[in-house]
Amino acid sequence: MQGFSELVQLSLIDLQIRSIQNEIDSLDDGRACKKELEAINQKLSIALAKKKQVSSLLDDLKFKYEKASSEKKKMETQLFSQGVSPKTISEIQARLASINSHIDEVETGQLEAMEALEKITVSCDKLQAMSDQKTQELETVTQKFKNMTVKGQIKLKELGLEREAIRKATDPSLLSRYDRLAEQKMGLAMVEITNNLCTGCQQPISVTLCDSIKSEPEEIHYCNNCGRMVFIRRTQV
Ligand SMILES: [Zn+2]
Structure with a gap:
């Protein structure tokens, strides 16, 4: 029967069109990657906020420490100056004891905060590196998706023209x-x-x-x- 070979050609082209369309449909458009990046960035911003908080706590403690130290110095100067009554001496000594215990507390707090800052800095750095890597991955995937889609569309257009020509001849x-x-x-x-x-x-x-x-x-x-x-x-x- 005449036209059989055209039908065969047509079916082969239709098959190709179908497979290219499937390929385009199954391309990774980067949606999953973008979601992962968003999750990482969310964790990162929480970690950065926490880091800021710990830093400001450290500043605060540093200020307290300096204030207490200067008061301690003043008290010590008073204590060793001449003509201080025994009553005043015992008052100053009591005050000094309280300042010293306050300084101990502040120092302990500083140590803890420094440790916390170190930890949070490590996790911030880790998350930042993950975020950078994911950003790059997303760029690659998106670019590939764009290229493949464009390539596929061009091929589809070519096949469409071929298809029309064969249909006309059938x-x-x-x-x-x-x-x-x-x-x-x-x-x-x-x-x-x-x-x-x-x-x-x-x-x-x-x-x-x-x-x-x-x-x-x-x-x-x-x-x-x-x-x-x-x-x-x-x-x-
Ligand atoms: Zn069959």
């Missing part, structure tokens, strides 16, 4: 049979037979069908299982 009644079948068979109207298997339904074709395809390769034959048009490449006949 017998209209054959074409409408093809189109009707395509509608019924999820876009796959005509499929190849390889190793006696229909690639549309993955079922083996009957011996009778195999024989009639071989004896009349230019006729349209249908898979005895899924009903799609089938063809065998010449090299395999």
Whole structure:
């Protein structure tokens, strides 16, 4: 039958279009990566806020320490100056004891805060490195997605033109049979037979069908299982 080879060409192009479209649909658009980056950045901003808090606590403690130290010095000067009454001495000594214990407390607080600052700085640095890495990964994925999509669209356009040319050259009644079948068979109207298997339904074709395809390769034959048009490449006949 005339037009059979055009139908074969058309089916091959339709198959290619389908696979490129699937490829474009399954491309990683970076959404997952972006989500991961957002999660990292959120942790990072919490860690940075905590770092700021600990830093300001340290400043605060430093101020307290200096204030207490200078008061201590003043008291000590008073204590050792001449003509101080025993009563005043004991008052000063009591005050000094209280200042010393306050200084101890402040020093302990400073040590703790310094340790905390060290820890939080380490985790801030770690998170920052993770964030930088993820940002770069996202850029790569996004760029690849863009490139592949553009490439795919160009290829689709080319195939679309080829497809139109073949459709124009194909017998209209054959074409409408093809189109009707395509509608019924999820876009796959005509499929190849390889190793006696229909690639549309993955079922083996009957011996009778195999024989009639071989004896009349230019006729349209249908898979005895899924009903799609089938063809065998010449090299395999
Ligand atoms: Zn089949």
